[in-house]
Amino acid sequence: MRAIAAIGAIALAATACGEPPPASQPGGQDSESDFLSCMVTDEGGVDDKSFNETSWNGLINAYDKGVIAEPKYVEPKSASDYEPNLKNMVRDDCGMIVTVGFNLADATEASAEANPDQKYAIVDHLYVDQETFEPTPIDNVKSLVFNTHEAAFLAGYLAAGHSETGKVATWGGMKIPTVTIFMDGFYDGVQHYNKVKDADVQVLGWDKKSQDGQFVGDFSNSTAAKQLSENLISRGADVVMPVAGPIGESAAVAAKDAGDVSLIWVDTDGYKTLTEYRDILLTSVVKGMDVAVEKAVTATAEGNFSNESFIGTLENEGVSIAPYHAFEDELDAGLKQEVDELRQQITSGELKVQSDAAFSS
Amino acid sequence: MSENSTSELTVGQRFFRELTTGGTALTLLSIVLAMLIGAVLIVVADSDVQETAAYFFSRPSDTLLAIWESASSAYAAMFAGSVIDFDAPSFGESLIPLADTLTYATPLIAAGLAVALAFRAGLLNIGAQGQILIGATLAGLVGFGMDLPAVVHLLFAVLAGFIGGAIWGGIAGFIKAKTGAHEVIVTIMLNHIAALLLAYLLTTQLFRREGQAAPISPFVADSATLPTFFEDSRLNLGLFVALLGAVYSWWLLSRSTMGFRFKAVGHNPHAATTAGISVARSYTAVMFIGGGLAGIAGASQVLGTEGYLSTSIAGELGFDAITVALLGRSSPIGTVAASLLFGALRAGAVTMQAQTGTPIDIVLVVQSLIVLFIAAPPLVRAVFRLKVRAASPMAAEVGGKAA
CATH class of the missing domain: 3.40.50.2300 (Response regulator)
Structure with a gap:
């Protein structure tokens, strides 16, 4: 779909015959930060109009505010892709790797244990102790969960x-x-x-x-x-x-x-x-996955990573109901x-x- | 199908025949052509190319440079992700991508054989997906639910995977043999049943990981885990189990009586019946064995690569398996080769996406194009009953006389 849209875009662009930018300055904007944030989405990808997209928007918002460098993402096509995806992100020196969805919980845990200096955040999963089943955060993984x-x-x-x-x-x-x-x-x-x-x-x-x-x-x-x-x-x-x-x-x-x-x-x-x-x-x-992801990555970019789980509630406005809009008067x-x-x-x-x-x- | 006289083969049968007799050159050219079209898509999807194309007529060199950059870096990343990574810190680590390729190829080999075998008997096994799922479910259940001594546990778990897939495939074969219900419909239905069954089972006490609300099974016990070869790679003994399956399939097809019957039935069921071969029994048997191989693919996923059961354990493997079998022209060796290619494409795609931001979907397009190029000519010929063009002077002569 994205490829098809791109064909349309390039066709439009080519007919536009715009002015080239000055040769010395290649296109692309300068972010104030060089903190690289990476996301491994669940199946569906960042344009799923749902939880992957909302989480990704958290990184985009942080980028727009200049807190982090341009973020990148990878989209697994099946469960077999989780491990190599995380491996690639670790190798790319991501400051923080955000994984989306409980499906990635085991792969994230394995990656976090193998790379203790790497910081992670995971959406929709809380780690528990294998014996007592008490919530037990991993040292370098922050959980973002929501009491919707x-x-x-x-x-x-x-x-x-x-x-x-x-x-x-x-x-x-x-x-x-x-x-x-x-x-x-x-x-x-x-x-x-x-x-x-x-x-x-x-x-x-x-x-x-x-x-x-x-x-x-x-x-x-x-x-x-x-x-x-x-x-x-x-x-x-x-x-x-x-x-x-x-x-x-x-x-x-x-x-x-x-x-x-x-x-x-x-x-x-x-x-x-x-x-x-x-x-x-x-x-x-x-x-509010976007807000939670933005907060987590901002704190980490500023050197304040914590593995304390974020549980979105009505009280901390991590979850809410939207305004009534058209039904306001009715x-x-x-x-x-x-x-x-x-x-x-x-x-x-x-x-x-x-x-x-x-x-x- | 059965109403036709022996001389009148159906479009499907002619398609099988055309497909299994194509040349290697056609296969290789199809791959090259698909990769070239893939390059065009990579270029078009690249944001740098789009930006520079906006002023193409003012300074074309920018666009051309961007085109070269995007296509070459994407394919370089694919190579680094699937064969050898020259940037790796040590020689051992530079070969990890190759191990990744083999990891991805493992279930494709086993499941591809499931489709290829059925193909030889004239059946379209669309049900590899369901057979993988049931195989994985049973293998997983034995893996995490039972307590057995080391080697026995693993053998038993793999066997459970085989039996699970075999039963699931066998059901489709049996229904086809007894009632004539088309195997495509039956296997597609069974795919859905298998997927929903697994999704249900993962909500039950027996399958759900303790203390975990998500539909994920416990980890498979160490004694039932397929051992890995290297520390940094998930490549495991499952590869050899799959290759063993390939050797068995080769033996079955080219050395055994049963395989001969399968091929006879696939070639012409009416002639096979006349020759005293039971078509019904062959259908059931080939789907049973093929399903078992797909079950092995599921077992290798759950006992090796993943280590636990989830609803996405099979991914799209069952459908890639059809592609792989087509590409491998339904021969065991061809299926292995095609699986290696698809494994490499998959492993490379993951790295390409991470390094260059190229959408992973492009690799799916390349895979589909390869199959299209290979399958389309025989299909077109089969539908329009065209002869293969001037392969030998005699064929040309015959064709000329007919005209």
């Missing part, structure tokens, strides 16, 4: 309050903890609404107690994703939260086709990326007020949101 269920709880409450049909839905790409944690929070948010309001809003697509629900089985089959969304909508759901990275967009298509169905996006603020679906976007459960002021109060209750510790997939230090 806290923010998803707010989204679930909001969805329940907004629903006209009394049914809301969520579905996932794969049944993995980084996905189900969103669904757990969403489910509990709805149950909390039912308890407080003595209502009976149902959650389709996920049952927290049995930890079972609707999944596509991968993060690429957008046809199946659309069918799944249509199925849930036809069963009466009028708010849908897909937790499936790029194929979540299929839920937006299905929601728009159905009419009167709104969407909750995850990972990033969908208002920025799903421009065609702004009018049905209720809110987004934001997982949403009931009382409901918005209640969501704000819930946020405070969670950050103060008064209200505990639970998930099997949650992280604690």
